[in-house]
Amino acid sequence: MSASHHTGPPPPPTGRLARRTLLGAAGAIPLAAVLAPGLTSTAAGASAIEYPTCPAWLEGTPGGCGLQPPPYPHGDPTAIAAQAQQLSDRLATYIDDWFAGRVPATLPADLVPSGRPAGIGTFVLQRPDQVDPAKQWVIRPSAPFSIFDSPSYFPDPHVTYLILPSLYAPFGTTAVIRGKFPHARYFNVQVSPPFDPKTIYYGAQRGLGVGEVGIVDADIQPDPGSVNPYQVNADRRATNRDYTVRIKLGKGDPVALNGNANKPPYFRGTNDRVGGAIEYTGPWGGTPGYPIPAGGGAGHLTTGNIWIRYYAPDHGTAPLAGVPLPKILYRLPDGREFFIQADFSAFDREVSERGPITWTAPAQPEERYGPDFGWYKEYGVLRTVMQALAPSLKPFETEAQRRAWVRQYDAGVNGHGEHLGPHYDYDHAATEVVDIDYLTRRMGCQAGMVVVLTGRLPTTPRTRNGEATMTAAQARYWSLTSYSQDLSLTKSGQLLPGMPITSLMDDEITVDSEGRYVILLSRTTDRPSNATRANGVTWADWGPVGTVGMTVRWMSVGPEWTFCRAPDQNHLGWRADGSSANYDAKLVGRNRRTDFLGDYQPVMHYLSRGAFEALGNRRINPSAVPKWQDLWGLFPGAGVPTGPAEC
Numbered sequence: 001m002s003a004s005h006h007t008g009p010p011p012p013p014t015g016r017l018a019r020r021t022l023l024g025a026a027g028a029i030p031l032a033a034v035l036a037p038g039l040t041s042t043a044a045g046a047s048a049i050e051y052p053t054c055p056a057w058l059e060g061t062p063g064g065c066g067l068q069p070p071p072y073p074h075g076d077p078t079a080i081a082a083q084a085q086q087l088s089d090r091l092a093t094y095i096d097d098w099f100a101g102r103v104p105a106t107l108p109a110d111l112v113p114s115g116r117p118a119g120i121g122t123f124v125l126q127r128p129d130q131v132d133p134a135k136q137w138v139i140r141p142s143a144p145f146s147i148f149d150s151p152s153y154f155p156d157p158h159v160t161y162l163i164l165p166s167l168y169a170p171f172g173t174t175a176v177i178r179g180k181f182p183h184a185r186y187f188n189v190q191v192s193p194p195f196d197p198k199t200i201y202y203g204a205q206r207g208l209g210v211g212e213v214g215i216v217d218a219d220i221q222p223d224p225g226s227v228n229p230y231q232v233n234a235d236r237r238a239t240n241r242d243y244t245v246r247i248k249l250g251k252g253d254p255v256a257l258n259g260n261a262n263k264p265p266y267f268r269g270t271n272d273r274v275g276g277a278i279e280y281t282g283p284w285g286g287t288p289g290y291p292i293p294a295g296g297g298a299g300h301l302t303t304g305n306i307w308i309r310y311y312a313p314d315h316g317t318a319p320l321a322g323v324p325l326p327k328i329l330y331r332l333p334d335g336r337e338f339f340i341q342a343d344f345s346a347f348d349r350e351v352s353e354r355g356p357i358t359w360t361a362p363a364q365p366e367e368r369y370g371p372d373f374g375w376y377k378e379y380g381v382l383r384t385v386m387q388a389l390a391p392s393l394k395p396f397e398t399e400a401q402r403r404a405w406v407r408q409y410d411a412g413v414n415g416h417g418e419h420l421g422p423h424y425d426y427d428h429a430a431t432e433v434v435d436i437d438y439l440t441r442r443m444g445c446q447a448g449m450v451v452v453l454t455g456r457l458p459t460t461p462r463t464r465n466g467e468a469t470m471t472a473a474q475a476r477y478w479s480l481t482s483y484s485q486d487l488s489l490t491k492s493g494q495l496l497p498g499m500p501i502t503s504l505m506d507d508e509i510t511v512d513s514e515g516r517y518v519i520l521l522s523r524t525t526d527r528p529s530n531a532t533r534a535n536g537v538t539w540a541d542w543g544p545v546g547t548v549g550m551t552v553r554w555m556s557v558g559p560e561w562t563f564c565r566a567p568d569q570n571h572l573g574w575r576a577d578g579s580s581a582n583y584d585a586k587l588v589g590r591n592r593r594t595d596f597l598g599d600y601q602p603v604m605h606y607l608s609r610g611a612f613e614a615l616g617n618r619r620i621n622p623s624a625v626p627k628w629q630d631l632w633g634l635f636p637g638a639g640v641p642t643g644p645a646e647c
Contacts, residue, residue: 077197095461105124108438112168116168119346119347120166121343126339130328134325137325139162143157147357147544150355152351152496154497161308164305167191168277168340171250179323180242181323183321184311188214188216192306200280201276209416210430216434245273264561265556266562278302279303279304315464315465355489364446371606372603374604375440376588377435379577380414382414386406390402403581418577438554441550445606451520452520452521452607454518455517460476460478476555478549481550484501502541509534522609528613550631605626
């Protein structure tokens with residue numbers, strides 16, 4: 001059956017089709033960080049890595065290619081909670097002794113969670129005057145890149161990422177973040193969830209587990225005498241822009257503790273949240289080599305983390321969006337303040353690696369990503385990986401069996417899924433921005449061919465030229481990024497995944513009076529002569545590869561920056577998930593404008609350079625672009641139906 005006739009998500013090739021695609025995450029830790037020992041990430045993006053039909057890394061694991069999902073909940077909740085409380089109590093006692101001068105500042109090794117991320121060493125107590133914000137953060141800056149010098153681990157290059165990968169303090173402590181509102185399109189703070197025996201979280205290390213608790217820019221009340229520039233029509237140029245965010249580090253249900261501030265689709269609240277600094281790793285901390293050789297054995301408890309992201313800093317303010325780094329202090333219930341500084345230099349070096357894009361031969365689009373395939377909506381990195389791997393791992397007789405197995409695996413390993421209740425059933429998972437909906441897919445391009453995307457951009461506020469105010473719009477931010485699908489050799493000799501090849505954000509895309517765009521990707525040698533901005537075409541370099549992974553980041557901050565077509569949990573729920581029991585391909589899974597997104601669906605076109613040049617050297621009408629030129633007879637029924645876009 002051809003891809004154009006599938007009513008559900010197109011299944012991966014089976015049997016003797018030799019290569020298997022593993023899709024990575026959109027906005028999360030990359031696939032390789034899940035599958036390979038020692039790989040970690042702090043980025044966002046989408047990717048795919050290829051393995052043989054039965055992945056070699058499964059040999060010797062329980063069940064092999066018949067891998068069985070672990071049970072959920074995992075472990076004895078009472079024993080797990082007692083272990084975490086004991087660790088917290090011991091840490092609190094040690095901190096009291098340190099304040100009294102009875103013990104050294106360096107924490108003993110047995111007082112630090114053994115499941116903490118690789119690359120993080122000693123933990124040292126500091127008084128407030130000893131704390132240096134420059135040493136508190138792993139910084140992945142928004143910076144220029146090229147196919148010769150690209151960052152790894154799937155970033156959106158328009159974003160600066162700040163990560164505290166070693167958040168660690170006793171239960172009841174409050175993490176106080178003091179900073180200045182950045183000069184950027186968007187910023188948010190996300191913290192690992194409160195400790196709970198049924199909450200699995202292994203964020204900074206593997207990008208696994210349930211999603212973080214977030215606080216978005218517009219919700220943060222400024223300090224007295226200051227201005228929040230992210231509120232509609234507020235002064236974006238204000239110099240008095242201080243804020244204070246308070247995160248109580250506790251235990252319990254993330255929704256009950258945070259109320260409306262942790263409910264989709266908008267996650268709105270005040271300056272206060274409840275998160276976690278001691279986390280449960282679930283099956284990833286138990287038996288060595290399980291669920292995969294890269295997992296298990298480290299320990300069931302790990303540290304938490306805090307993420308701060310600056311999307312689209314104003315021109316001239318990057319990488320830190322024109323403000324100093326925020327400072328974090330931990331405050332005990334009695335008011336004493338301190339910090340625990342960890343040595344994460346090895347972690348920092350790895351996630352900051354850069355290098356050239358690895359060359360691969362030109363390639364046709366794969367059958368399952370043919371003329372009628374649209375996009376996957378991302379529901380967490382591991383779920384996406386397992387959707388692609390499922391046919392290799394177990395001999396499924398029906399599509400329903402495959403979908404059920406993926407749901408069971410996501411629940412057992414991630415503690416995440418549509419049937420698990422609030423927070424555990426949110427569409428975002430660990431390391432994904434709670435305000436972003438990620439659409440992902442793969443696409444190939446043969447020599448002499450071009451890939452074109454047409455659609456309609458949601459309106460977004462203009463900010464990067466230092467505009468005086470931020471206006472309401474249909475979305476806060478939109479971008480399209482393509483990623484290399486192969487491990488690339490970095491300058492230090494590491495093989496790492498997820499290097500962006502090209503990235504376009506909303507204000508870099510040429511649109512007509514109705515917001516419609518024509519984005520054309522090709523090799524430089526195959527660029528059509530009429531693919532120019534003067535003709536309404538935004539051209540981007542396909543790069544030195546055959547196949548790319550594409551990610552659309554669609555950011556909604558409601559109610560001011562969203563609308564009826566936003567592909568968020570409120571509108572789509574889990575029905576856009578390819579493994580849902582209620583999957584509906586007519587949401588985003590088909591390459592047509594008759595479905596949920598209407599005109600806002602990014603429709604994929606594949607045609608020859610000559611066919612595009614035949615459109616003439618004039619303003620290109622998106623509706624005039626040929627749908628899918630099948631020169632090799634690979635895709636029967638090629639064509640893309642279109643339809644109305646009104647809400």
